[in-house]
Amino acid sequence: MPLNKKLTVGPSPHVRSGATTTGIMLDVIIALVPALIASVYYFGPGALALAGVCVGTCMAAEYLSRKAMKRPNTLGDLSAIVTGLLLAFNLPVSFPLWMAAIGAVVAIVVVKQFFGGLGKNFVNPALLARIVLFLSFGKQMTSWTAPFAWKNGPDAVTTATPLNLFKLNGLYLVDNMKNIESTPGMPSMLKMFFGERGGSLGEVCAVALILGGAYLLFRRVITPVIPLTYVGTFAAVMLLAGKGDLAFVGYQVLGGGLLLGAIFMATDYATSPINIKGQLIFAAGCGLLTAAIRLFGSMPEGVSFSIILMNLLVPHIERWTLPKAFGTPKEKRKENEKSGVKT
Amino acid sequence: MNHIRQKGVLKASARNRGGVGVSHNKNTAGCETVRMPAPSKVTLAMRQHIGAPCRPTVSVGDTVGVGQKIGDSDKYCSAPIHASVSGVVTAIGPLPLASGEIAEAVTIESDGEMRLFEGIAPPKADTKEEFLAAVRESGLVGLGGAGFPAHVKLNIPQGVEIDTLIINAAECEPYITVDYRECIENSWDILSGVRVVKDMLAIKNVVIAVEDNKPEAIAEMKKVADNFQDTGDEIKVMSLRSRYPQGAEKMMIRSVTGRKVPPGKLPSAVGCLVMNVASVSFLARYLKTGKPLVSRSLTVDGSAIAKPGNVRAPIGTLISELIDFCGGFKADPYKIIAGGPMMGSAVIGTDFPTLKQYNAILAFAENTFRLKKERDCIRCGRCAFVCPLNLVPTAIMDAAKAGNVPMIERLSADTCMECGSCAYVCPSGIPLVQYLRLAKAIKNKAGEEQCR
Structure with a gap:
C-alpha cells in the first residue's frame, strides 16, 4: 500500500507523558490562590491591586525583554505570573504600586532574562526583587497595615509584625519567653495560624499556605523533602534556643515568611538541587540561616536572605552530592570523589 | 487490577528505583500468533546483530531453500544469516536500514513454496562446545531487541561462575505482546530450551520472570515449570512489578537477585545470565529440527493498522507486506516504529525489511501521541x-x-x-x-x- 504522506521520524521515546511546563506553572498558580484570597480578606482590595500590578508588570517585562533580545515569546509558560504573584506575596499591602513595578522588572529582566530565562536564573527572582526593594525603599517595605484596617477607611492603621514584636520586646531571651502571648499587640496563636496579623500579603495565612502546599504535593509538583527539612531544621534550632518552649517555636514557625518561603520559594526548581541528598543539605542550610538571622541578626526576619544565600550555593551542593550511577562499587565512589573533576 | 498472587510464584527480591508508569496498551494480547504466508520477496541485511557484519555466501541467480545459509562471517562475534523463503537470489547490494546505516543485503524472490533446504538436520549438541557451535550455526541473536549473538552470550569464560539463569519475559514495552504469546503458545518449548541451557552451562537456578500484568503467562509458566521439577534444582517463576523498564537487563537482574551490575560490566560479573523468552524457545525447536532462525513473531499494532495482531513472518519481509497482511492502514500513518514506542526507532518508509531483532511494527495515525514542543529545561529534576x-x-x-x-x-x-x-x-x-x-x-x- 503506498503512503499518501511522508512519515514523521524522531528519536525515541515516541510516547510522552502529559506533564508540561505550563501545567506545572498553572498548578503553582492554583496553589497560590488560597493565600491570595486570604490576603484580600485581611488587607482588602489593595492586596488585589498590588498583585495585579506585580503580575501585569512581570508579564509585560517578560514579553518586552524577550522581544528586545529577539528570543521566542515565553508568556505561554505562565512562569511570569508565578513570579509576579510571589513578589506581591512578599510586599506589604501599603507598598506603592510604582515601586512594586520596579521590583517586578528587576525580578524578570535582571534576575531571570539576563541569565537566560526560565530555569537559568541563579537565585529566586521574586526573592531577589524583594531584597532590592527592601534595600531601596526600606521605609515602605516595613510599614505594615493591621488586618481589617481597610474596612475603616483609607487612613490605614499601621501595626508591628509579630517578629518585630519579638525583637522590640527581647522575646528571643529565654527569660522573657513566658511573656510572648501577653505582649501588647501580639496576636494569639490561633490568629497567627489563620493570618489575622500584620505582615506581607502572602505570608500571613498559614492555613492557606499549607493548603496550597498540600495541593502541590498531591499534584507531585513538589516533594515534601525541602519544605519539611527547612521547617524541621528551623523548628529544631528554635526548640533548642527556646529551651523547649513550644509556644516560642509555634510563633517562630508561623511568624514571618517561613511557610511561604519553605513551601513556595525554596522549592523553586531552578534554584534548588535536583537530587534528594542535595535538597536535604540545601533546605537544612535555609533553616539554620533563617534561625541564625532571627536569633542573632539585627533584622526581624531572615527567610529571603537565607534562601538567596543557599540558592547561590546550589551549584556547589550539586557537585558535592552528584549521584553515582547504578551499581557503582564503593571503592570506585571514593576514587571519583578524590579525583574531583571540576565542573 | 490483575495483581492476584499466585501460589508458588516468587516475588521480586528488590525494587528498582525510578522508572515510569507508561500505559501498557497490550491490545494484541488475545491475538493468537498467525503464520504469514510466503511474501513475494525478502531482503536479508547482512547485519542483523551486534558485531561483525556477514558476507553473502550465495550469488545472484542461485536457487536457495528455507534455512540455507546465505551469509556468514569469519569473525567470532557475529551470527550467520539464512534464507527465510525458498526461491532465487535476485540482487545483492547495499541497503539502507531503518536505522540509517547502510548494510549489504541479499534479496530473494520467493517461489511461494517455502521449500525447506535439504541440508537441514538436527545439530549434534552433546558437549558444551558442540552446543555453542550449533547455536552459532542457528543464527540466533537476542530476540528481545538488542540482537546480541546468542553463542557469544552463552560462551561463559573460564573462571566465571554463573549461578542464575534469568528468562526475561517481562515485556515492559507498551503494545508488544509477542513474548506473552510465546509464553502461552509455546510454553513447553520455553521450558525445554531452559533445560538445555541450564544443563549445558551447569547453571543451578533458573528464574522465569514475567511482569505482573500478565497473570495468564505467569500461570502457564508455573504450570509447565512444575512438570520439570524432577531434579533437585528448581525452575522458578517470578512475578515482577509492571513498571517500565522492568525488562532491561540490569533492572531485571536487580529485581530477581537483588544484585547490581556495575557500570560497563556484563551480567556475568554478578553471576547472572539473562535470555529472552523467545530466544530459549527458538533454541529448543532448533535443537529438535535443525531449522535455523528464519522467522520470528512480531506484534503489528497501532492506531493506523486495520487488523492488529501477532504475526510469525519470515525475517526480511518488507514492512509494507507485513502491514498489508494485517489489513493495511485504516488511517494515514504518521509514524511507523520498528520496536516499541519507548525504545524502537521510527522508520522513514515501509520499504524496509524486518530484522531478526525487531519484535514489533507499530504504525500510528497523527495525534495518537501528544508531542511536546521543546522548551528550556526548568530543572524540575x-x-x-x-x-x-x-x-x-x-x-x-x-x-x-x-x-x-x-x-x-x-x-x-x-x-x-x-x-x-x-x-x-x-x-x-x-x-x-x-x-x-x-x-x-x-x-x-x-x-x-x-x-x-
Missing part, C-alpha cells in the same frame, strides 16, 4: 527522579551542549541504556535520549582523538 540507573540526564545534556568531556565522564553518560524514561516524563518536551546519545558520541570522539 523529574528526569533524574525516574532514571533507573541513577543518572542526571539534564546535567548530561548541559555537559553535552558545552562539549565538556570530563563532566560527561563524571556523570557516567556511558551507563545510559536509552530506556527513554527521562524524555517520557520531561515537562519541557526535551528529547533527552538524543542528548544522551550526543554526549556519548562527543566522549567517544574525544577518546579517538586522544588515541591518535
Whole structure:
C-alpha cells in the first residue's frame, strides 16, 4: 500500500507523558490562590491591586525583554505570573504600586532574562526583587497595615509584625519567653495560624499556605523533602534556643515568611538541587540561616536572605552530592570523589 | 487490577528505583500468533546483530531453500544469516536500514513454496562446545531487541561462575505482546530450551520472570515449570512489578537477585545470565529440527493498522507486506516504529525489511501521541527522579551542549541504556535520549582523538 504522506521520524521515546511546563506553572498558580484570597480578606482590595500590578508588570517585562533580545515569546509558560504573584506575596499591602513595578522588572529582566530565562536564573527572582526593594525603599517595605484596617477607611492603621514584636520586646531571651502571648499587640496563636496579623500579603495565612502546599504535593509538583527539612531544621534550632518552649517555636514557625518561603520559594526548581541528598543539605542550610538571622541578626526576619544565600550555593551542593550511577562499587565512589573533576 | 498472587510464584527480591508508569496498551494480547504466508520477496541485511557484519555466501541467480545459509562471517562475534523463503537470489547490494546505516543485503524472490533446504538436520549438541557451535550455526541473536549473538552470550569464560539463569519475559514495552504469546503458545518449548541451557552451562537456578500484568503467562509458566521439577534444582517463576523498564537487563537482574551490575560490566560479573523468552524457545525447536532462525513473531499494532495482531513472518519481509497482511492502514500513518514506542526507532518508509531483532511494527495515525514542543529545561529534576540507573540526564545534556568531556565522564553518560524514561516524563518536551546519545558520541570522539 503506498503512503499518501511522508512519515514523521524522531528519536525515541515516541510516547510522552502529559506533564508540561505550563501545567506545572498553572498548578503553582492554583496553589497560590488560597493565600491570595486570604490576603484580600485581611488587607482588602489593595492586596488585589498590588498583585495585579506585580503580575501585569512581570508579564509585560517578560514579553518586552524577550522581544528586545529577539528570543521566542515565553508568556505561554505562565512562569511570569508565578513570579509576579510571589513578589506581591512578599510586599506589604501599603507598598506603592510604582515601586512594586520596579521590583517586578528587576525580578524578570535582571534576575531571570539576563541569565537566560526560565530555569537559568541563579537565585529566586521574586526573592531577589524583594531584597532590592527592601534595600531601596526600606521605609515602605516595613510599614505594615493591621488586618481589617481597610474596612475603616483609607487612613490605614499601621501595626508591628509579630517578629518585630519579638525583637522590640527581647522575646528571643529565654527569660522573657513566658511573656510572648501577653505582649501588647501580639496576636494569639490561633490568629497567627489563620493570618489575622500584620505582615506581607502572602505570608500571613498559614492555613492557606499549607493548603496550597498540600495541593502541590498531591499534584507531585513538589516533594515534601525541602519544605519539611527547612521547617524541621528551623523548628529544631528554635526548640533548642527556646529551651523547649513550644509556644516560642509555634510563633517562630508561623511568624514571618517561613511557610511561604519553605513551601513556595525554596522549592523553586531552578534554584534548588535536583537530587534528594542535595535538597536535604540545601533546605537544612535555609533553616539554620533563617534561625541564625532571627536569633542573632539585627533584622526581624531572615527567610529571603537565607534562601538567596543557599540558592547561590546550589551549584556547589550539586557537585558535592552528584549521584553515582547504578551499581557503582564503593571503592570506585571514593576514587571519583578524590579525583574531583571540576565542573 | 490483575495483581492476584499466585501460589508458588516468587516475588521480586528488590525494587528498582525510578522508572515510569507508561500505559501498557497490550491490545494484541488475545491475538493468537498467525503464520504469514510466503511474501513475494525478502531482503536479508547482512547485519542483523551486534558485531561483525556477514558476507553473502550465495550469488545472484542461485536457487536457495528455507534455512540455507546465505551469509556468514569469519569473525567470532557475529551470527550467520539464512534464507527465510525458498526461491532465487535476485540482487545483492547495499541497503539502507531503518536505522540509517547502510548494510549489504541479499534479496530473494520467493517461489511461494517455502521449500525447506535439504541440508537441514538436527545439530549434534552433546558437549558444551558442540552446543555453542550449533547455536552459532542457528543464527540466533537476542530476540528481545538488542540482537546480541546468542553463542557469544552463552560462551561463559573460564573462571566465571554463573549461578542464575534469568528468562526475561517481562515485556515492559507498551503494545508488544509477542513474548506473552510465546509464553502461552509455546510454553513447553520455553521450558525445554531452559533445560538445555541450564544443563549445558551447569547453571543451578533458573528464574522465569514475567511482569505482573500478565497473570495468564505467569500461570502457564508455573504450570509447565512444575512438570520439570524432577531434579533437585528448581525452575522458578517470578512475578515482577509492571513498571517500565522492568525488562532491561540490569533492572531485571536487580529485581530477581537483588544484585547490581556495575557500570560497563556484563551480567556475568554478578553471576547472572539473562535470555529472552523467545530466544530459549527458538533454541529448543532448533535443537529438535535443525531449522535455523528464519522467522520470528512480531506484534503489528497501532492506531493506523486495520487488523492488529501477532504475526510469525519470515525475517526480511518488507514492512509494507507485513502491514498489508494485517489489513493495511485504516488511517494515514504518521509514524511507523520498528520496536516499541519507548525504545524502537521510527522508520522513514515501509520499504524496509524486518530484522531478526525487531519484535514489533507499530504504525500510528497523527495525534495518537501528544508531542511536546521543546522548551528550556526548568530543572524540575523529574528526569533524574525516574532514571533507573541513577543518572542526571539534564546535567548530561548541559555537559553535552558545552562539549565538556570530563563532566560527561563524571556523570557516567556511558551507563545510559536509552530506556527513554527521562524524555517520557520531561515537562519541557526535551528529547533527552538524543542528548544522551550526543554526549556519548562527543566522549567517544574525544577518546579517538586522544588515541591518535
